[in-house]
Amino acid sequence: MPQTASCPGNLVQYASGLRATGDWTLLHHNRLRKTIGHQRHGHGPDTRELDLEELGELDTSGAVLLVELMGPERILDVATWAPEQPPERHALLVAVARAMPDSTLLPHRTRFAALGALGDIGRNIENLGRQQTQLLGFIGLTLASLASSLLKPRRWRLTALVAHIQQTGLNAIPIVALLTFLVGAVVAFLGATVLRDFGATIFTVNLVTYSFLREFGVLLAAIMLAGRTASAFTAQIGSMKANEEIDALRALGLSTMELLVLPRVLAMMISLPILAFIGMLSGIAGGAMVCLLALDISLIQFLDILQRDIPLRHFLVGLAKAPIFAFLIAVIGCLEGFKASGSAQSVGEHTTSSVVQSIFMVILIDALAAMFFMGMGW
Known part of the structure; x- marks a missing residue:
């Protein structure tokens, strides 16, 4: 069950992954971001396995942190691996995942500079094609x-x-x-x-x-x-x-x-x-x-x-x-x-x-x- 609104949010390790507990709101944003940073640069469990059963209150700032933690692809499928969450919470997480740019969501991709350069070239070519299509129209x-x-x-x-x-x-x-x-x-x-x-x-x-x-x-x-x-x-x-x-x-x-x-x-x-x-x-x-x-x-x-x-x-x-x-x-x-x-x-x-x-x-x-x-x- 979700905890009370007065409980600060946290990220807890357990046997098969991570568990989000407490309130993930703007009030606890800075502390939660530091916790996610330690988790990302450390050797903790795979962030793709996240338990949201003990998640308390959630607002947009908390949803942003969850998307940064897990990546947009995983969040878009949140209704499948977290069915206990209410539909409005699913909708909030999906909307945030779709709105955030990929460059901030998936920082691990920047480890490969060549892949990043190819991605930039692809986006530029796509923008050029869209631009020329608009011009012809x-x-x-x-x-x-x-x-x-x-x-x-x-x-x-x-x-x-x-x-x-x-x-x-x-x-x-x-x-x-x-x-x-x-x-x-x-x-x-x-x-x-x-x-x-x-x-x-x-x-x-x-x-x-x-x-x-x-x-x-x-x-x-x-x-x-x-x-x-x-x-x-x-x-x-x-x-x-x-x-x-x-x-x-x-x-x-x-x-x-x-x-x-x-x-x-x-x-x-x-x-x-x-x-x-x-x-x-x-x-x-x-x-x-x-x-x-x-x-x-x-x-x-x-x-x-x-x-x-x-x-x-x-x-x-x-x-x-x-x-x-x-x-x-x-x-x-x-x-x-x-x-x-x-x-x-x-x-x-x-x-x-x-x-x-x-x-x-x-x-x-x-x-x-x-x-x-x-x-x-x-």
């Missing part, structure tokens, strides 16, 4: 909302679209132009340094124009927007969710996809091709400046080589990737904002995640596109 939801709203002009949010175009496109022109101009100058300088040994410095013009028309122009603009705009989208939507503004919109019967997601996605798809074009021009201008000052290649000669040797398809290949990059950046930024919870820490974590995911996806898609165009001979 959100892309489908975005495309479905876009298709339904295109046929209903009254539901277009033109004011929000123009405002986001200004935020994502117009305000980003100076930083994109400056960045690509400097990178173009660096690429031309490095190319001239290598080509000078072969007496082929004139091909620095081809190097700069090829690289910026096909890759650097759109890639640098997309990376800039991934860090600048995707983070802003996540922070804006995450803050709205923390302030329960999104719940208010849904309570009013308004579509959050049409109000929050579609204007941002369309604005990004309009802005990034323009920024990519500006980045191409700025990068080529930076290369032309280096050619003029360091290689004695005049601007007229630079433009003549550009017109004669560089086909138009390189420009079209680079510009064709911009809408795809823009769509992915905007969708990832909005999705991470919706995934944020009500805390400031969660908003910050998902903002960081949106930037990392956007840059990773941009580089991944760019690499796949480069291999595809190379295989097609474009």
Whole structure:
């Protein structure tokens, strides 16, 4: 029979295992934890054999100690090996076992560092798969909302679209132009340094124009927007969710996809091709400046080589990737904002995640596109 409420809890050894006696409550938590620590690091009987017949009062803190002592798998089967306990006590122990993380429940697993590392890898792969599944689902939801709203002009949010175009496109022109101009100058300088040994410095013009028309122009603009705009989208939507503004919109019967997601996605798809074009021009201008000052290649000669040797398809290949990059950046930024919870820490974590995911996806898609165009001979 359970003992009285005034009896302090204890862990007693007997012939075939351990016996929990007295009250396992918050009042006796510290002492019981020390007792469990001695038992775990000592050479006592197997903790899988535990007798609960003399257990007195039990609260959540005591249930946590029992789960730490025996492990979650054994506690989940408590109704089988401790049928004398009431059903509400079984329910408490099972709920605590399911709620506690495995890393605190089973400390003996940490003895094998290799197994722990494999477990971490498995969890990371599982989280990555779940993340990509959510992204694919959100892309489908975005495309479905876009298709339904295109046929209903009254539901277009033109004011929000123009405002986001200004935020994502117009305000980003100076930083994109400056960045690509400097990178173009660096690429031309490095190319001239290598080509000078072969007496082929004139091909620095081809190097700069090829690289910026096909890759650097759109890639640098997309990376800039991934860090600048995707983070802003996540922070804006995450803050709205923390302030329960999104719940208010849904309570009013308004579509959050049409109000929050579609204007941002369309604005990004309009802005990034323009920024990519500006980045191409700025990068080529930076290369032309280096050619003029360091290689004695005049601007007229630079433009003549550009017109004669560089086909138009390189420009079209680079510009064709911009809408795809823009769509992915905007969708990832909005999705991470919706995934944020009500805390400031969660908003910050998902903002960081949106930037990392956007840059990773941009580089991944760019690499796949480069291999595809190379295989097609474009």
